[in-house]
Amino acid sequence: MATPNSSQAAIGLAELGQRICILGPSNSGKSTLAAAMGDAQGLPVVHLDVVRHIPGAQWVERDADEFGRLHDAAIDGEAWVMEGNYSRWLPQRLNRATGLIVLDVSTFTSLTRYLRRTLLERNRHGGIEGVADRLNLRMIRWIVGQSRKNRAQYRARAHSTEIPAILLPTRKALRRFYHEEHL
Secondary structure, three states: OOOOOOOOOOOOHHHHOOEEEEEOOOOOOHHHHHHHHHHHHOOOEEEHHHHHEOOOOOOOEOOHHHHHHHHHHHHOOOOEEEEOOOHHHHHHHHHHOOEEEEEOOOHHHHHHHHHHHHHHOOOOOOOOOOOOOOOOHHHHHHHHHHHHHHHHHHHHHHHHOOOOEEEEOOHHHHHHHHHHOOO
16 A cells, blocks of 8 residues: 655655546645646546536536446546545545545635635636636535545545555645646
8 A cells, every 4th residue: 555645755646647536625726736637647637526517507416326427437537637526436436546646735725715716716627617606605614614524534545545645735735746746
C-alpha cells in the first residue's frame, strides 16, 4: 500500500497511473486540479457533478440509476482523471483507479472558494452546462456543517487505499503540487 504523502518526495503524479480519482470537500479545487492534470497528462477529465446533474437545470440531479450507468461507463475507460465524491459509487471507482489524490483544505478555504465562485466567476472547470452558480444558503450550510466530517473520511480513505495516494492537506501543499508537477 502506498502511503499518502503531502511532500512530493515519495509519490508524484507519474506514480498515479492513467486512472486517477480526486476526492475532497466541496469547493476544495478538485475540478481545477483535474483540468490541469488532464491537460498536462493528456487524460480525459470527468467532472462527476456534470455527470450527476441535468444540463441547463439549476442543480437538478439525474435519476440515481441513470447516474450510476453513466458513472460506470466513465470508469470503464482506459484512462481518466475523475473528480467528485458521490460515495455510493466510490467503491467501484476506486476498484478501477490506479491512483488517488485527496484534497484536505480547511472549511474556511472551501467557503471562501465557494463565495468567490458564485459571486465573481462566470465560467469554471466542472461547471454544469447552462447553469450559472448562484449563492445558495443550503450550500453554505453544507460546506460549514459537513466539511469537517467529510474531510476526515477522505483522509481515512487516502490512508487505507491499496493504490498510490497523495494527500494534500493544505492550500500550500496543493500549490506546491501544481509547481512540482508543472501543472
